[in-house]
Amino acid sequence: MIRELSTLKRTIGRTAGFFSIVFLIAFIAFLIVDIVLLSPPELVQSKLTTNPSLTLPIKPIEIPDQPDPSTDSAIVLGPDLEPGETGNNNQVQEKKFAEADKNKQVQKVAYLTFDDGPSDITPYVLDILREQQVPATFFVIASLAQNYPDYIRRAVADGHRIGNHTYSHKYRLIYSSPQAFIDDISHAEATLQTIIGYRPTLLRAPGGTVGNLSKTLASELRSMGFILHDWNVDSKDTMAALMPAEKIRENVVEQTKSKHVAVILFHDGPGKTTLPEALRSVITELKQEGYQFKTLDHLYQPIVAIDR
Incomplete structure (x- = not known):
């Protein structure tokens, strides 16, 4: 009788331990789902990229050569930058395209x-x-x-x-x-x-x-x-x-x-x-x-x- 009680006790202990592990796993899974579904997109993004070692290779953007806005002798185009402007490359390229378009529209x-x-x-x-x-x-x-x-x-x-x-x-x-x-x-x-x-x-x-x-x-x-x-x-x-x-x-x-x-x-x-x-x-x-x-x-x- 004593032996049977001892065997039952061990069986209950194993079962309890098994359910404890299952419960713990379920609880952790619930927390993860809660974070993903309820957190703002910015927070999710920050949590997904906090590891600095996880970087993606970035392919550089190839910028084609810009057209040369050559001018006729009767037409004088202004410089790329006006006084006081910074040498921002985007500004320079935009001005080149604008001047090129203007030159195409020059009237005789x-x-x-x-x-x-x-x-x-x-x-x-x-x-x-x-x-x-x-x-x-x-x-x-x-x-x-x-x-x-x-x-x-x-x-x-x-x-x-x-x-x-x-x-x-x-x-x-x-x-x-x-x-x-x-x-x-x-x-x-x-x-x-x-x-x-x-x-x-x-x-x-x-x-x-x-x-x-x-x-x-x-x-x-x-x-x-x-x-x-x-x-x-x-x-x-x-x-x-x-x-x-x-x-x-x-x-x-x-x-x-x-x-x-x-x-x-x-x-x-x-x-x-x-x-x-x-x-x-x-x-x-x-x-x-x-x-x-x-x-x-x-x-x-x-x-x-x-x-x-």
Whole structure:
């Protein structure tokens, strides 16, 4: 009887120990589930990565070479960083892409300019400009403007700009001295202001600035409020008494091929009867080449040959 009781006691002890272990395992499992399900994601993440020896291999990101935002000679892009900016690589790359996009969108602009008018040719020029919806700049001889004031007023009404091309256009007189030039353009200024109601500040020297104006005189003219303009495309419509329209077109188209900014010289003076036909074909071809048309007051940096 004593032996049987002893055997029963040992059996109960083993059974109790077994259930204790099972209970303990179940309790631990419950705690783990509780932590995972009830803890915030940040806590779970921190608990899962607290072992510094458990790291994953990281493959470096390959950044492709950036495009070179090269520019045309007429376009100047700013530096990658503005004053005060840090050299953060992301900022630099973003600016490069922005400048590259800007450069792709650069517009070609043609500035049509007409010297030596007005004359009987001027209304035909104005008709074509209106037909083509293209603005232009007229550098007028003020003594002729007195004879054709309505042409000048019509040009202004159509949205064109009027510039000073002296009063007399007599080379020996206007270039005899700096003061003679100033006197002549001042006379022209007063005459044109009477016709159009405002002071025209755009100024083109007959024959251009090179060989005619000194830098000192140019500086004085600017101090008087004048804005000097030469050109970088010559239609050469004065190279013959009557230049064929097709030749004028060829001269202009050939010279504009490599330019984003084209300041084109024409003459609407007396006898230039081939100009209207040439002008229509020039405008049509430049439009096909993607040019926009503006007046010279929109040109940020005037083309002045003596400044180069």
